[in-house]
Structure formats: structure tokens, C-alpha cells
Amino acid sequence: MRLEKFLQCNFDKSHKPINFTNNYYFRVPFLMATTRSVAIIGGGIGGLTVVNGLMHAGLSVSLNERSPFFIPTAGAGFGLQPNGQAVLAHIGFKEKVQQITHPYLVRQIINDNGDVIASSNRIADYGKRFGFFLGGILRAELVDILKEPIEQAGNLHNNHNVANIKQDADGVMISLENNQQKKSVRVDMLIGADGIHSTVVNQIFPQSPPPIYTKENIFYGVIDNIDQQTSINPTVTAKNTLTHYSQLKRFPKSHPVHECAAATDKKRLLHFGLYYRQHRRDGWHRGRICLLGDSCHATLPYVGQGANMAIEDAVSLATCLEKHHFLIEPASQEYYKQRYDRTRRVVNSARYLGLLLHSQNPVISFIAKRLGSVIIQSNVLMTMIENEFYNKCPISMKPLKEE
Ligand SMILES: Cc1cc2nc3c(=O)[nH]c(=O)nc-3n(C[C@H](O)[C@H](O)[C@H](O)COP(=O)(O)OP(=O)(O)OC[C@H]3O[C@@H](n4cnc5c(N)ncnc54)[C@H](O)[C@@H]3O)c2cc1C
Known part of the structure; x- marks a missing residue:
């Protein structure tokens, strides 16, 4: 009875077993399984971060990435928010990440003519309030920083596609392949x-179920030198400024976005x-696989x-393994418990925002068009968003001390 209780402690009562690994008799051998060796599949931001976290904790790790080179998304930038930076700082990357982060000091919204319709410099205070700015980075530069210690330790394996996985009570057998060879590796x-x-x-x-395709598509690019390559509206060339468009619809010919697209190197344009994926209610692990x-x-x-x-997950999982003396089952359960609500709220808020922004309904579309301006100019709404993303970050974010 006690065993059953332990196994089910974090699971939804209404959940029905979906495969044999869900049966608790199958799980018994895994209860006391510990790990000293871990293989990570995938060298995206999450995989790279977790390897660093686990190396920190003293485990033997290998990172297997199927791409032959480490810049599958070269050229693309993304927003590294104060929470992601705080977590990377926690595992020793504070200075290096700060060097590649371009802080946003102003957030603005432009309309179809390129006119600024709302603007706020509230994000300029993030450094003081949270210890980190909301910043833009090139993905490839963050990958370089995160992969350096892994490469130095000889734990990085590009061109390693994982084709098959089999686990038993003692470990996991991974079949890896590329054009030249096939090999198997056994880990805990x-x-x-x-x-x-x-x-x-x-x-x-x-x-x-497979991930859900929203029928929306994004083209993504970086203009190397916006001042020289474009003559576009100064609202877009403004430095340290995060610019949103008031409506995600077909842009008129006069819109600055066309000049941005024309100035982008086509070889570096990503599509x-x-x-998105709906959250599983029965955990993110089975036995020795998480x-x-x-x-x-x-x-x-x-x-x-x-x-x-993904960065937060990585450090949470590494911390749970260390806390539970590398016992896989309790560490994986606690990790899921720590991460479920936070990640579900992110997935849902992004999904509902997407529905709102792309709605064909004229009333909803009217509201959506004004929503961005209302949000960035409202202290109450911005405080709620900051509270959700930054104050609830698993690594506490301390404000910078006044000079
Ligand atoms: C257009 C766009 C804009 C975005 N902007 C932002 C943003 O501003 N801020 C933000 O926080 N997030 C943003 N995101 C989301 C973010 O990119 C992802 O959430 C994040 O990259 C997920 O990281 P990951 O490590 O889990 O997976 P991924 O980055 O997808 O990495 C998975 C890796 O696994 C490898 N792989 C897959 N299968 C195998 C296999 N069988 N064997 C070996 N290797 C394998 C892949 O090659 C890949 O390198 C954006 C996403 C998109 C699409």
C-alpha cells in the first residue's frame, strides 16, 4: 500500500495507464535506480544547459546531437529573459552571457505605417529590479558559450542521431547512427x-498524440548592419529597442517589414x-528516461x-538529481512537480495570445490590435507579467545593489 502511494504521489488520479511502463509493477525495479552516467539526446539550448548542470554535479555525461554542425539555427536571434539569464548565471555563465546579450531598454509598438503608437521604457529598469535585462541574443552565440565546457571535456558528439532506445532494470541501451556508422551506448x-x-x-x-500544428508560420532573420543596409523608418533602426507590430496580418507594401525582409541574407532566413504540445498529466519520465x-x-x-x-527545466532536473543523491525515480518526480504548473501557464498564455492575435473575428481582432498598447502602458498588467515570469523563477533574482 505504501509503495503504491509513493508511486502515485504526483499523478493525476483520473489518469488511465497508457502503456506497460505505466504499470507500477514494471516500475518497481527502477525505484532504487541511481545514475552516474547520463546520455542527453539533443543539443538545443535545453540539452546544452542540462549537460553543463550535470557536469557541475559531477556526473559522467555525453551529449548526442544529430546535426553534423552546431549551428542549425545560425542567424536567428531570440529573447533571453531575466529568468533564463538568472538560471544560466546560477550555473556559472553570468559574465559570458552578459557579453552576448543586447539589452532592450525601450519596448514600442508600431502600426502599419511604421508610426509608433505605444512606447514604454519600463524594461530599462529590469537590470536594477531583477539583476538582468531582457535582452536579444544570437542563438549561435549562446550555443558557442554553452558547448565550450562540454567540448573541452570531450563529451560532445555531433552527427549522432538516436534511432532507438531500450531500457531495462539496469540501464538504457541507445542505438546511434549516421551515414558512416551505427553504434550502441549503454548508460544509467x-x-x-x-x-x-x-x-x-x-x-x-x-x-x-503528435504536436499540434497551428497552421501559422514564421520567417526569421537577422540584418547584420541595419544602418547601412536599410534606409527604413527610424523607429525600426532605433538601438536597444524591442519593436512589435500592432497586428500580425498581411503587411501593406509601404510597411517597413518589407525592407527588413529585403535586407536579410536569404541564406540565413529561417522558416x-x-x-505546441499539450502537457502530459502523468509525468515526463518512464523508468530511467526523462x-x-x-x-x-x-x-x-x-x-x-x-x-x-528549457533552461529552467535543465537546471531544475540537475538540481533534483543531486538533491536525491542521483536516485532517478524521486528526482524525476520532483522535477515534474516543480515544472508542471509553470510551464503549463507559459504554454497556455502563448496559445491564447496567438488565438487572439490571429483571430479573423472583427471584434476580437479590434481588441487584439489595441491589446499590446494597453499591456505595455499599464503598470498593473506589466507587474502581473513580470511577477509570473520573473518573480516566480526557480532561481531567485536579486536586484543589483545601488552603486
Ligand atoms: C520562430 C521561433 C521564435 C522563438 N523565439 C523565442 C524567444 O524569443 N525566446 C524563447 O525563450 N524561446 C523562443 N522560441 C522557442 C525556443 O526556440 C524553443 O522553445 C527552444 O529552442 C527549445 O529548446 P530545446 O532544447 O528543448 O529543443 P530544440 O532547440 O528544438 O533542440 C532539440 C535538438 O535535438 C536535436 N535532435 C532531434 N532529434 C534528435 C535525434 N533523434 N538524435 C539526436 N539529436 C536530435 C535537434 O537537432 C536539436 O538540435 C522560439 C521558437 C521559434 C520557432
Whole structure:
């Protein structure tokens, strides 16, 4: 009875077993399983961060990334928010990350003519209030910083595609392949950080529904030198400024976005279909295999927290393993408990914001058009958002001391 209680302590009572690994008799051998060696599948931001966290904790780790080179998203930038930076600082990357982060000091919204319709410099205070600015970074630069210690330790394996995984009571057997060779590796624990179209998810939760495609697409690029390459409206060239558009619809020919697109190197223009994953209510692990980042809670990009959540997951999982003396079952359960609510709120808020922004209903569309301006100019709403994302960060964010 006590054993059953322990196994079910973090699970939804209404959940029905979905595969044999869910049966608690199957889980008994895993209860006392510990890990000294961990293989991570996927070298995105989440995978790279968790390897650093686990190396910090003294584990033997290997990172297996299927791309031959480490810049699959070269050229793309993303928003590293104060919470993501606080967590990276916690595992020793504070200075290096600050060097590549371009702080946003002003947030503004422009309309179809390129006129500024709302503006706020509230984010200029983030350094003082949270210890870190909301900043823009190039993804490839963050990857370089995070991969350096892994590469130096000889733990990085590019061109390693994980084709199959089998676990038993004593460990996990991973089949890796590329054009030249196939090989197998045996480890105590496996972490699936292999993103939205995860192979690991399909292996441990074979009946899991696929990620949901919203039929929205994003083209993403970086203009190297906006001053020289464009003559566009100064609202877009303004430095340290995060510019949103008032409506995500077809842009008129006069809109500055066309000049931005024309100035972007086409080889570095990225195209993404937008997907999200609904949260599992029965945990993110089975036995010795655990998930993190987009593989378990992919989110739409509208609140800019996907990579930040993957960073938080990574450090949370590493910390739980250390706290539970590397016992996989209790560490994975506590990790899920710590992360479920926070990541679910992010996924849901991004999803509802997306529905609002793309609605064809004229009334909703009218509200959406004004929403951004209302939010960034409202202290009450901004405080709520900051409270949700930053004050609830698992690593506490201390304000910088006054000089
Ligand atoms: C257009 C767009 C804009 C975004 N903007 C932001 C933003 O501003 N801020 C933010 O926080 N987030 C943003 N995100 C979300 C963010 O990019 C993701 O949430 C984040 O990258 C997830 O990290 P991850 O490590 O979980 O997965 P990924 O970054 O997807 O990494 C998964 C890795 O696993 C590898 N892999 C997959 N399968 C295998 C296999 N079988 N074997 C070996 N390797 C494998 C892949 O090659 C990949 O390198 C944005 C996303 C998009 C699409």
C-alpha cells in the first residue's frame, strides 16, 4: 500500500495507464535506480544547459546531437529573459552571457505605417529590479558559450542521431547512427532534449498524440548592419529597442517589414511552422528516461519563453538529481512537480495570445490590435507579467545593489 502511494504521489488520479511502463509493477525495479552516467539526446539550448548542470554535479555525461554542425539555427536571434539569464548565471555563465546579450531598454509598438503608437521604457529598469535585462541574443552565440565546457571535456558528439532506445532494470541501451556508422551506448539514465518532434517521446510514450500544428508560420532573420543596409523608418533602426507590430496580418507594401525582409541574407532566413504540445498529466519520465524542454512542453513563441523554460527545466532536473543523491525515480518526480504548473501557464498564455492575435473575428481582432498598447502602458498588467515570469523563477533574482 505504501509503495503504491509513493508511486502515485504526483499523478493525476483520473489518469488511465497508457502503456506497460505505466504499470507500477514494471516500475518497481527502477525505484532504487541511481545514475552516474547520463546520455542527453539533443543539443538545443535545453540539452546544452542540462549537460553543463550535470557536469557541475559531477556526473559522467555525453551529449548526442544529430546535426553534423552546431549551428542549425545560425542567424536567428531570440529573447533571453531575466529568468533564463538568472538560471544560466546560477550555473556559472553570468559574465559570458552578459557579453552576448543586447539589452532592450525601450519596448514600442508600431502600426502599419511604421508610426509608433505605444512606447514604454519600463524594461530599462529590469537590470536594477531583477539583476538582468531582457535582452536579444544570437542563438549561435549562446550555443558557442554553452558547448565550450562540454567540448573541452570531450563529451560532445555531433552527427549522432538516436534511432532507438531500450531500457531495462539496469540501464538504457541507445542505438546511434549516421551515414558512416551505427553504434550502441549503454548508460544509467537518458534525457530526451530532442525538441518538438522528439524521437524519445515516441519511444517512451508511443501513444502520445503528435504536436499540434497551428497552421501559422514564421520567417526569421537577422540584418547584420541595419544602418547601412536599410534606409527604413527610424523607429525600426532605433538601438536597444524591442519593436512589435500592432497586428500580425498581411503587411501593406509601404510597411517597413518589407525592407527588413529585403535586407536579410536569404541564406540565413529561417522558416518555422509553429507547433505546441499539450502537457502530459502523468509525468515526463518512464523508468530511467526523462524529458525536458520542447520535447515535453513545446510552446508557441508569443511570450518568448520556450528556450527560457528549457533552461529552467535543465537546471531544475540537475538540481533534483543531486538533491536525491542521483536516485532517478524521486528526482524525476520532483522535477515534474516543480515544472508542471509553470510551464503549463507559459504554454497556455502563448496559445491564447496567438488565438487572439490571429483571430479573423472583427471584434476580437479590434481588441487584439489595441491589446499590446494597453499591456505595455499599464503598470498593473506589466507587474502581473513580470511577477509570473520573473518573480516566480526557480532561481531567485536579486536586484543589483545601488552603486
Ligand atoms: C520562430 C521561433 C521564435 C522563438 N523565439 C523565442 C524567444 O524569443 N525566446 C524563447 O525563450 N524561446 C523562443 N522560441 C522557442 C525556443 O526556440 C524553443 O522553445 C527552444 O529552442 C527549445 O529548446 P530545446 O532544447 O528543448 O529543443 P530544440 O532547440 O528544438 O533542440 C532539440 C535538438 O535535438 C536535436 N535532435 C532531434 N532529434 C534528435 C535525434 N533523434 N538524435 C539526436 N539529436 C536530435 C535537434 O537537432 C536539436 O538540435 C522560439 C521558437 C521559434 C520557432
